[in-house]
Amino acid sequence: MADDKESKGLTVDIQKQVETIRKTLGDLKAILDQLNTARSVAARIINNTDLTLTASFQEHESGDFWPPPPQVIAPRSGGVFGSQSRSGALFTGAVGTVHYEGDGLTAFFDWNNPWAGENSSVTAIHSSTGRYREWTVAGAGNEKAQFEYTVFQIPEEGSWRSCRDCQTLYFDGVADKGSCPARLMERIITGPGGGLKRGPGGGKPIPGSLGHRAEGFEYFLSHSATVGPPPNNNQTAPWCRCTKCFALFYDGSPQKGACPGGGGHSGDRLGYLVPYRNHSQLALRQQDSWRICDACYGLFFEHGPILGRCSSRGDEGHEFDPASHNYALNYR
Numbered sequence: 001m002a003d004d005k006e007s008k009g010l011t012v013d014i015q016k017q018v019e020t021i022r023k024t025l026g027d028l029k030a031i032l033d034q035l036n037t038a039r040s041v042a043a044r045i046i047n048n049t050d051l052t053l054t055a056s057f058q059e060h061e062s063g064d065f066w067p068p069p070p071q072v073i074a075p076r077s078g079g080v081f082g083s084q085s086r087s088g089a090l091f092t093g094a095v096g097t098v099h100y101e102g103d104g105l106t107a108f109f110d111w112n113n114p115w116a117g118e119n120s121s122v123t124a125i126h127s128s129t130g131r132y133r134e135w136t137v138a139g140a141g142n143e144k145a146q147f148e149y150t151v152f153q154i155p156e157e158g159s160w161r162s163c164r165d166c167q168t169l170y171f172d173g174v175a176d177k178g179s180c181p182a183r184l185m186e187r188i189i190t191g192p193g194g195g196l197k198r199g200p201g202g203g204k205p206i207p208g209s210l211g212h213r214a215e216g217f218e219y220f221l222s223h224s225a226t227v228g229p230p231p232n233n234n235q236t237a238p239w240c241r242c243t244k245c246f247a248l249f250y251d252g253s254p255q256k257g258a259c260p261g262g263g264g265h266s267g268d269r270l271g272y273l274v275p276y277r278n279h280s281q282l283a284l285r286q287q288d289s290w291r292i293c294d295a296c297y298g299l300f301f302e303h304g305p306i307l308g309r310c311s312s313r314g315d316e317g318h319e320f321d322p323a324s325h326n327y328a329l330n331y332r
């Protein structure tokens with residue numbers, strides 16, 4: 001139930017933001033008044049993101065712009081344009097497309113008000129960061145149909161950090177820093193009596209006492225519970241935060257890896273989406289070389305000759321399949 005509530009709350013927030021932008025654009029009357037051919041469309045593009053969108057391509061299969069789409073749409077604002085069949089041309093419609101680019105995002109807006117048949121519109125987005133979603137409404141009618149395209153940014157959670165000892169991604173947003181396999185291993189190796197004897201507590205890790213230690217950037221993840229399934233085919237779910245060790249781990253398999261907090265990892269209620277590299281360039285603040293460990297199912301930063309410390313492989317580093325996804329995390 002909590003998930004439901006949260007999800008609705010966020011949707012309402014986004015709807016409010018979109019409504020605010022829509023108001024700044026006014027109604028489409030000024031455009032509608034100028035459209036006077038047999039098939040016409042007045043359209044709004046609402047950019048409810050922090051990106052500046054720049055038009056990169058526009059084309060009519062049939063018809064002409066009046067007025068043309070704006071060259072640039074500023075963050076959290078919108079733009080309007082009209083499209084109409086050529087005057088005097090019979091049996092043709094208003095059919096076209098306009099593309100916009102922003103950092104880590106390409107958006108394709110298509111419209112079709114055909115001579116015969118129903119109106120339709122399609123928005124497709126490619127987003128290397130996995131941060132964006134869209135919705136589209138095609139109005140009915142032959143003359144002066146109103147279309148609306150919305151691109152919006154999904155909520156994200158910060159406080160995700162890379163552990164300098166085990167190189168796994170873990171949640172650093174609370175005082176307790178979970179359990180780090182590298183530091184537990186250190187304690188076992190260097191415990192009282194030396195050698196490979198187990199440390200204080202009879203070798204049992206004391207939860208929270210040997211937590212992860214942050215280094216580098218703060219990373220941001222979105223919840224699948226609040227934004228729904230990934231639309232872009234460049235995100236995987238479900239990833240979960242382990243309630244015992246605080247690492248992010250892949251929770252989509254019956255095996256849960258070995259948790260440094262004891263037993264297997266155990267997922268929190270929220271699922272997360274993690275973007276991976278497709279063919280697109282990395283966005284400005286995006287870092288790749290994050291890998292899933294085949295042994296502990298954690299997400300770890302692959303750098304240097306030693307691949308961190310793995311809770312499932314003793315004092316060895318994580319292991320991964322080089323053919324597996326190259327995950328790319330968003331940071332600020």
Ligand SMILES: [Zn+2]
Nearest residue numbers: 163166180212
């Ligand atoms: Zn650690």
Ligand SMILES: [Zn+2]
Nearest residue numbers: 242245259265
């Ligand atoms: Zn765990």
Ligand SMILES: [Zn+2]
Nearest residue numbers: 293296310318
């Ligand atoms: Zn591992």
